[in-house]
Amino acid sequence: MSTVEEESDTVTVETVNSVTLTQDTEGNLILHCPQNETDEIDSEDSIEPPNKRLCLSSEDDQSIEDSTPCISVVAVPLSENDQSFEVTMTATTEVAEDEITEGTVTQIQILQNEQLDDVSPLGNEEVSAVSQAWFTTKEDKDSLTNKGHKWKQGMWSKEEIDILMSNIERYLKARGIKDATEIIFEMSKDERKDFYRTIAWGLNRPLFAVYRRVLRMYDDRNHVGKYTPEEIEKLKELRIKHGNDWATIGAALGRSASSVKDRCRLMKDTCNTGKWTEEEEKRLAEVVHELTSTEPGDIVTQGVSWAAVAERVGTRSEKQCRSKWLNYLNWKQSGGTEWTKEDEINLILRIAELDVADENDINWDLLAEGWSSVRSPQWLRSKWWTIKRQIANHKDVSFPVLIKGLKQLHENQKNNPTLSENKSGPGVPNTNTNSSVQHVQIRVARLEENTGISPSPMTALQIPVQITHVSSTESSAASVDSETITLNSGTLQAFEILPSFHLQPTGTPGTYLLQTSSSQGLPLTLTASPTVTLTTTAAPASPEQIIVHALSPEHLLNTNDNVTVQCHTPSVIIRTVATEDITSSISQAELTVDTDIRSADLADPADTFPDEIHHPKLTSETPPFSDACDSKFSDQNSTELIDSMMVRTEEEISVSDLKQEEDSPSALASAYVTEDLESPTIEEQVDQSTIDDETILIVPSPRGFIRTADDIDNESVLPLTTLTDPILHHHQEESHIIGSSLDSPISEDSKDVEDLVSCH
DNA sequence: AAGTATGGTAAGGGTAATTGGAAGCT
């Protein structure tokens, strides 16, 4: 941004719609966006709430920092040396006292160059400085982190992969390329210029991390699976012949370089297998203590060079040494006690107390500290995994919901220990009142004030939306037309939400896909006026899909019940409440639309509300659909197809549940947790909301909902197209399962599901 | 020629899920 003079204290660059760009002494661009048009811009005003300041780092033109979660900015460098840039900003400020006005949403477009790239991000998606350079060193990371940049590392979350896949898809579409592998493996560096930078949009990971992830995803020599004895033999030969030239060895074996490298690590000729002898254990302990300068009895869980240890132990590989030490020997040596059922409950409670929104935020070291029956932080974490699997759909529910589910589960176990003896197949939808596509209409109510108690900058727009059923759903033979739900703005004063939705069950009980016509763009577009546009800031799993969680589907069958839709994106939160009685109606029935975008630190809705757990026996589960089926499940499809899919998915549920019971004997029953947002009073919500910066307020809508008699417009609903992790494509060619599509392709569960729901 | 950006590799710490042996139960 060298267009701005660096010396000046504050320079107004441009003002659009009462938003001012200024630059401070450090060269950072500060963006001020007052709440409404009447506000005077005063960059010197220190009272200016921080949420209205947007810092565009001037370190380089690509470094844009969004200092507040409620403002999203994209700065698109149009060419290497071009100082011009486009800023598209969507700012959601506090909801006005009485109503949502145009002033609450502001879009800025500073367009200094006409050459807009086709594949510019979603209009207002965050571009993290982190994702736009090839940082590799710890210093890079520390430096950026210190400047307030988010730097994500560790395992990629589903959300991140979704964003990545969506970015890739957009890139491909924009360039008319069919297959990403063309770019990745065939194009020259020059030809694929900016590919990685482009697809890194919205991710807080350095380019090199994105690059590696993409290579792995699309490398069909990766994820080949278990090595056969023949392969092992050949690998040994190749190793002798080529040494550490993993690329050559990999090519000869048809495996990725890292795969053969990893496999070689596991097969030392001198390695024993099976049970450790006392002598080996003794040697391991000695070596570990020696190399870490610790005493026998000390707890050592980090800072061990396992390669060096293995070298000294002689008869075991580094992995074996590490596993033995962390999972047994250290604990044994330091006088650990046995893990009990109480410990298990304790663990759940302690994790719950941490009050973290994401599992990745758990500090296992801290949690394990001073806990004598915990063998190591790593061990505790794996223990947590086994506990987690007591919840059958643990992968599909938010972390806070999962915790509450587990707490409930264990409470129920205490109170009703006979529950586990119900072997009738908890997932079998016996009553199956919900075994069909839900027929709903979503209506948008006029937007009411919020309470005015907007406690944090995260307060975003809230638009009451009502979904009411247009028909009861006794069987799967329901007419296709009614599967499409229509949103109509009616007399809504300000906002219109997607002209059409298509609601479909997914592979996850209680979870639906909200499909929108792609012509509507990304999942949600709210338009208040030509000058005020609010769009979502990040991509969901696919541009045409929003995941919908529904609770207790039997409620949905009651036409009279109000159902709410909640959409949230980094810049939009829509939560609705029922018309008449805000304190009671939501708990009766509710539908949650959750685009599941975390990039802007939105509060998980589950944080804000009490959750419920439904034991399978008591809950009629919504039969899931495979996404593969969905893709065929156009509006014109016969009901026969639906029927057959139903049967299959019911099987899936029961199989999955029975399997779960077998696998988790400690669980009294495998449970499905449903994301259930009860309806606290406004006061309660505010209380809860004020805990964090992340705030979602409920907007009551006492005036009721707008009626629409619109017929469903099938033409506007496109077939589902799903972005699937290519890893999966390699192994689950026939099945793309929403909700679990990113799980390990070799998992048994996935295979089961694949078998059962495959539409081929 | 030096500095920088980008692409690439090896090493190794780690995770998540499966496997299989032993103990327990009927």
Added chain:
DNA sequence: CAGCTTCCAATTACCCTTACCATACT
């Protein structure tokens, strides 16, 4: 004792970071 279930140590395919190197570009 057979035939299972259950438990959990061991194993392993895969993931990710870090450090470092190569090359093209500025």
